[in-house]
């Protein structure tokens with residue numbers, strides 16, 4: 001497809017800003033691309049994490065059962081990397097919307113905690129959070145920002161293995177976050193889909209769900225995705241630049 005003219009993009013942005021401003025309920029779905037400008041690696045694409053490592057050997061319950069140390073080494077590496085990253089203008093624009101939109105929910109597939117660090121509170125982390133750990137024995141969960149000296153780490157209470165508090169392939173989404181997302185998707189008037197390749201279920205189906213009900217769907221992504229075709233507006237740019245313009 002030809003690149004749209006500057007005038008066409010400006011016209012589309014004016015229309016989208018109006019939809020966002022005038023809607024009663026707004027939902028935003030984010031993926032790894034929203035944290036890319038903060039320095040957090042995405043999963044797919046030429047520099048993506050899954051180019052170098054196989055998800056099946058790192059992000060599945062089977063991989064953890066087989067080699068918890070190897071899985072933890074990768075998560076500890078990611079935790080260290082994310083620790084040095086700060087929220088960007090896209091995260092901040094999303095946090096600021098809460099003050100002006102009473103019915104708002106930010107649904108994120110990101111586990112990096114950068115939305116919360118930017119100030120977002122109406123947040124559904126549907127893939128969990130890399131800063132939480134959960135005991136596979138007693139189920140105790142806690143927030144842990146520091147490094148573990150011995151890998152895999154063990155539960156102080158029962159001695160069971162601790163696992164990262166994230167959702168792996170083949171696992172259910174956390175009930176509360178997923179329920180909140182579903183409720184919002186069943187009533188939002190506008191859904192913004194930002195920085196996700198839209199290939200991982202169930203979030204890959206959220207745009208179609210909202211669209212079927214008549215919500216306007218806006219995509220923010222430098223690249224085309226499987227949901228681009230059903231969007232009412234697509235902005236081919238970085239979320240750190242487009243989201244402040246759209247939500248400002």
Ligand code: APR
Nearest residue numbers: 031032033036042043044109195196197200221223238239
């Ligand atoms: N701004 C907006 N989008 C960007 C930017 C940017 N600056 N940089 C890259 N992107 C886009 C890419 O074009 C791509 O479409 O972000 C998307 C990132 O896609 P993925 O790496 O597949 O991330 P995501 O969609 O969040 O992955 C879903 O897959 O492996 C699992 O659990 C993991 O939550 C993750 C899930």
